[in-house]
Amino acid sequence: MAIQKILRRSLSAEKRSTEVPKGHLAVYVGESEKKRFLIPLSYLNHPSFQELLCQAEEEFGFRHPMGGLTIPCSEESFIGLTSHLRRA
DSSP states (O other), X not given: OHHHHHHTOOSOSTTOOSOOOTTEEEEEEOSSSOEEEEEEGGGGGSHHHHXXXXXXXXXXXXXXXXXXXXEOSOHHHHHHHHHHHHHO
């Protein structure tokens, strides 16, 4: 899957790397089990992604349970959005 190459999801929760490539941001996505994704910083400028950030702020404020930015949506919805942003 091309989107998986772009997102570069970590392989397991136990082996999360603290390294994030330059120009990317780590986010945690999922409704119950959170998965870590690396996204390009350019996604932050897109209105649809900014809407997700507003939802994250409403739900978590500035305290994120995973220690990083947590996005409150399903993994499928997030992959759909990032696939759309990649083509934009």
